[in-house]
Amino acid sequence: MTSQTSTEYEKYYVPEKSRLAVCATIGLILSIYGAASIMNDMTFGDPGEATSSWTIFWVGMFFFMATLFAWFRTAIRENIAGMNSAQLKKSYVLGMFWFIFSEVMFFFAFFGALFYVRNLVGPWLAGEGEGGRMNDLLWPGFEYVWPMMQTPQEAVGGASAQLMANNGAFVSPNTSLSFADAAVWWHWLPMWNTLVLLTSSLTCHIAHMGILAGDRKKFNLWLTITVVLGIIFLCLQYMEYHEAYVEYGLTLNAGIYGSTFFMLTGFHGFHVFMGMTMLLIQLLRSVIGKQFTATDHFGFEASSWYWHFVDVVWVFLFLFVYIL
Amino acid sequence: MGDHHHGPAKGLSRWLFTTNHKDIGTMYLWFSFCMFILGGTFAMIIRAELFQPGMQLVEPEFFNQMTTLHGLVMVFGAIMPSFVGLANWMIPLMIGAPDMALPRMNNWSFWILPPTFLLLASTLFMEGGAPQAGWTFYAPLSTTYAGPSVTYFIFCIHVLGLSSIMGSINIIATVMNMRAPGMTYMKMPLFVWTWLITAFLLVAVMPVLAGAVTMMLMDVHFGTSFFSAAGGGDPVLFQHVFWFFGHPEVYIIILPAFGVVSQIIPAFSRKPLFGYDSMVYATASIAFLSFIVWAHHMYTVGMPVSGELFFMYATMLIAVPTGVKVFNWVSTMWRGALTFETPMLFSIGFLVLFTIGGFTGLMLSIAPSDFQYHDSYFVVAHFHYVMVAGAVFSMTAAVYYWLPKWCGRMYNETMGKTHFWISFIGFNLTFFPQHFVGLAGMPRRIPDYALQFADFNMMSSIGAFIYGASQILWLYNIIATIVAGEKIDKPKVWDGAEGLEWTVPTPAPYHTFETPPKIDPAHAHS
Ligand code: HEM
Numbered sequence A: 001m002t003s004q005t006s007t008e009y010e011k012y013y014v015p016e017k018s019r020l021a022v023c024a025t026i027g028l029i030l031s032i033y034g035a036a037s038i039m040n041d042m043t044f045g046d047p048g049e050a051t052s053s054w055t056i057f058w059v060g061m062f063f064f065m066a067t068l069f070a071w072f073r074t075a076i077r078e079n080i081a082g083m084n085s086a087q088l089k090k091s092y093v094l095g096m097f098w099f100i101f102s103e104v105m106f107f108f109a110f111f112g113a114l115f116y117v118r119n120l121v122g123p124w125l126a127g128e129g130e131g132g133r134m135n136d137l138l139w140p141g142f143e144y145v146w147p148m149m150q151t152p153q154e155a156v157g158g159a160s161a162q163l164m165a166n167n168g169a170f171v172s173p174n175t176s177l178s179f180a181d182a183a184v185w186w187h188w189l190p191m192w193n194t195l196v197l198l199t200s201s202l203t204c205h206i207a208h209m210g211i212l213a214g215d216r217k218k219f220n221l222w223l224t225i226t227v228v229l230g231i232i233f234l235c236l237q238y239m240e241y242h243e244a245y246v247e248y249g250l251t252l253n254a255g256i257y258g259s260t261f262f263m264l265t266g267f268h269g270f271h272v273f274m275g276m277t278m279l280l281i282q283l284l285r286s287v288i289g290k291q292f293t294a295t296d297h298f299g300f301e302a303s304s305w306y307w308h309f310v311d312v313v314w315v316f317l318f319l320f321v322y323i324l
Numbered sequence B: 001m002g003d004h005h006h007g008p009a010k011g012l013s014r015w016l017f018t019t020n021h022k023d024i025g026t027m028y029l030w031f032s033f034c035m036f037i038l039g040g041t042f043a044m045i046i047r048a049e050l051f052q053p054g055m056q057l058v059e060p061e062f063f064n065q066m067t068t069l070h071g072l073v074m075v076f077g078a079i080m081p082s083f084v085g086l087a088n089w090m091i092p093l094m095i096g097a098p099d100m101a102l103p104r105m106n107n108w109s110f111w112i113l114p115p116t117f118l119l120l121a122s123t124l125f126m127e128g129g130a131p132q133a134g135w136t137f138y139a140p141l142s143t144t145y146a147g148p149s150v151t152y153f154i155f156c157i158h159v160l161g162l163s164s165i166m167g168s169i170n171i172i173a174t175v176m177n178m179r180a181p182g183m184t185y186m187k188m189p190l191f192v193w194t195w196l197i198t199a200f201l202l203v204a205v206m207p208v209l210a211g212a213v214t215m216m217l218m219d220v221h222f223g224t225s226f227f228s229a230a231g232g233g234d235p236v237l238f239q240h241v242f243w244f245f246g247h248p249e250v251y252i253i254i255l256p257a258f259g260v261v262s263q264i265i266p267a268f269s270r271k272p273l274f275g276y277d278s279m280v281y282a283t284a285s286i287a288f289l290s291f292i293v294w295a296h297h298m299y300t301v302g303m304p305v306s307g308e309l310f311f312m313y314a315t316m317l318i319a320v321p322t323g324v325k326v327f328n329w330v331s332t333m334w335r336g337a338l339t340f341e342t343p344m345l346f347s348i349g350f351l352v353l354f355t356i357g358g359f360t361g362l363m364l365s366i367a368p369s370d371f372q373y374h375d376s377y378f379v380v381a382h383f384h385y386v387m388v389a390g391a392v393f394s395m396t397a398a399v400y401y402w403l404p405k406w407c408g409r410m411y412n413e414t415m416g417k418t419h420f421w422i423s424f425i426g427f428n429l430t431f432f433p434q435h436f437v438g439l440a441g442m443p444r445r446i447p448d449y450a451l452q453f454a455d456f457n458m459m460s461s462i463g464a465f466i467y468g469a470s471q472i473l474w475l476y477n478i479i480a481t482i483v484a485g486e487k488i489d490k491p492k493v494w495d496g497a498e499g500l501e502w503t504v505p506t507p508a509p510y511h512t513f514e515t516p517p518k519i520d521p522a523h524a525h526s
């Protein structure tokens, strides 16, 4: 890469016209149309009827992914060709930062829902405070504990006992995933998950120090370890879900505990998957392409920020979903 | 790639594949105009049905689809993209940047919109019709009673959010990173400031809206119980999440409008903006406060009294920075050498009518009174005063103000003024009477009404048709200007205007500021 010593004004690189945006749009729209149709088939459709929803979805996804691949490849090639001035690089930094901020706000919505339910809705449904009349009128006998092991619906004896305010069947779980309910502590997966993820943040940081020192071997080694830890985390998460569904009766329709549990951990898991994929791509870039230098490795840096962000989200999850 | 000194490509590919901020700005502006017409058509159907009491033209279900789509199309299709278009065109010109910071992503932000709105509008023709739960799509109307179209709607909201977030990130990166040397933050034109803060709001709340619709999606299709008390959730949770997005959203709509007016009023008063610094701080405080007032939309859902009080006082606080702005605009005009070209007329119209909307907002903010006003036509009057006479008027002013710079031709002033007066009269005739019927108890979103409201409703409908028709005049004027308007070539189209955009040739060349300009202190914050 050219050094940035010249005091002269450096031209900001404005790319030529590009097909990427239109292709990405086509892929995106097909995917969402397909995804929505799949869900509609499932909920409203006639199970016997064949539809093309899945085909549309996969065609869209394929198109979308291929475009993203081409997009990043273009951006990487431009950087290697030395077209990116220091100023343009700063634009990428800002872009990544605010993207992560938007992700933080996405999780904020789900955490907000969790706090609202735990601190206000639950007690109100059980008859506390000004909202408490609901308890006498609709859910007599419902008592609030968190994790909510009995839904209001079941507390009154099922949907048939309270016809007015039911819109679904919510089958309570029999065991929660909280620490308090863990049989033996070393079987408690969330703890191992926390260890794995925290360690991976550390290894990711070591990899970063490696590339900063220009030590590619160190970088590749520790980045590999990070990716492997990410995969281990996802496997453990899969085991936990399996256990929840099969043994604990904790499902998506197990009431609000199941809803918040699966949405928070699910979206987090999805983000771990994305972060892991990003890091894996950086690893391949380094191993196969011999890319990245001590001064120029933004692709890795951005992925590592993302990885640390995912890690921080997990710490909050661990606290508010599993421990408290 | 090499040489950049070239004009636009030829044919359709210019628009499909462009990375040029001016092309993308133009596309945003035309797209939002189309949506303005589409949303306007829905409004005309609503007003036609309400012309007289009783059910005349449409089925109640269809009426609900019209109110829902009207709101969604106007908010997400017309107003927001129009200001993004303006940002694309003007921010690089105003801060002396060669383009937006991330040009390809910029193009993607735009191209997501047309197919998404096509999908949304096509739900009208699906079995069961378009979504009917209103633009605020409260649960359980939008979950338990959702039809298949709601699923498409949810995904449309997701990708619209994606487009907004990418657009905002681009604006933030541009403003923070691409200012010409010497263009410090406190020298930026106010339009740039208001957009920077708006972009921040967008990045902060669009993901929350995505969260809200995701919870809906899960409730509809996967058996979760976020919005269902039977499973331990709460329909009111939806309202909290929605309005946590929704109230900042109304400031997302109005802040760029504030910015526009802050450019135009000084130009036609031939005086610098009064109280520039306080304008910046007021904008920032409005943005901050907008995060802690959301539940003023929910006074009647049964919140604890402490909640009502908190949100009431917080809401009233917003009137303070808003008042600062209004006083600053008035002071800018005070003893100025005023002239009343079309952009100025629309800006003054904005000033007067937005202030009325602000006052009705203040009335609504009083929790005990809101029990009477809530869900009545009074609320409809309030938000149309701020969103139409606020956002749309200022957008109209912006188009008249910058159109000569964009296309190098002058619009027809007489026609512009006519457009203003017809719009002004039509608008007030439509919405002023709605204050009265609202206070008297006419509920919103109902296709029929009691007989005592008949006269005012007929006035409203006539006003709406007048306002609607006057926009055709606007469209005609724009097209006539682009095709055959009187040519102008001096950089400074308006003699009182200040700012870098008036230092480049007219019409603005395809590429501007490829080397950054020298910032002359006289050109800083117009
Ligand atoms: C002084 C500033 C303002 C105050 C104090 C204020 C206050 C309020 C209150 C209390 C409501 C709820 C009324 C009800 O549902 O009973 C409301 C509704 C609304 N306001 Fe404002 N407002 C202000 C400015 C604005 C601005 C600038 C905009 C947009 C540009 C806006 C857009 C809306 C909208 C769209 C609604 C109705 C939402 C719906 O239910 O569909 N407001 N306002």
Ligand SMILES: [Cu+2]
Pocket: B246, B247, B250, B293, B294, B296, B297
């Ligand atoms: Cu509000």
